[in-house]
Amino acid sequence: MRSASYATSFILLLATLLTAHVAPTVSTDGEWGPIPGVNDCGILFVANWAVQEHNRLSGETLTFDKVLNCSELSEGPIFTFRLLISALNANGQSGSYDVEVLNGPWTNTRVLNYFAPAS
Numbered sequence: 399m400r401s402a403s404y405a406t407s408f409i410l411l412l413a414t415l416l417t418a419h420v421a422p423t424v425s426t427d428g429e430w431g432p433i434p435g436v437n438d439c440g441i442l443f444v445a446n447w448a449v450q451e452h453n454r455l456s457g458e459t460l461t462f463d464k465v466l467n468c469s470e471l472s473e474g475p476i477f478t479f480r481l482l483i484s485a486l487n488a489n490g491q492s493g494s495y496d497v498e499v500l501n502g503p504w505t506n507t508r509v510l511n512y513f514a515p516a517s
Contacts, residue, residue, distance in 0.1 A: 428473060430480070436465040444508075445483050448497045452513040460485040463492060475504045482516060 433441060449462040463484040471478040481497040494516035500509040
């Protein structure tokens with residue numbers, strides 16, 4: 399019985415730590431704020447997911463390169479990320495893209511709101 403409670407505690411701790419990496423917040427609720435760590439593993443995960451989701455929906459074959467800039471909006475347990483990313487097309491040419499992803503780490507919700515060439 400005691401080992402089951404340790405296992406439960408460990409799983410909850412692990413879930414909390416993983417969520418913290420996917421939702422690195424510096425903004426306050428309801429306000430857009432910059433994310434200083436564009437190379438944070440959580441931001442890179444969301445950006446790479448956005449490219450894969452865009453490819454799935456559009457039929458394109460972009461390859462994620464890097465995050466150039468990012469900001470977030472925190473609304474309770476939901477985070478919306480605005481990213482400026484670099485991706486390579488099928489010919490290896492680099493392009494910049496504006497991306498917006500809704501991320502609800504507590505509900506495993508992730509939605510690609512917007513993906514378009516940067517203006």
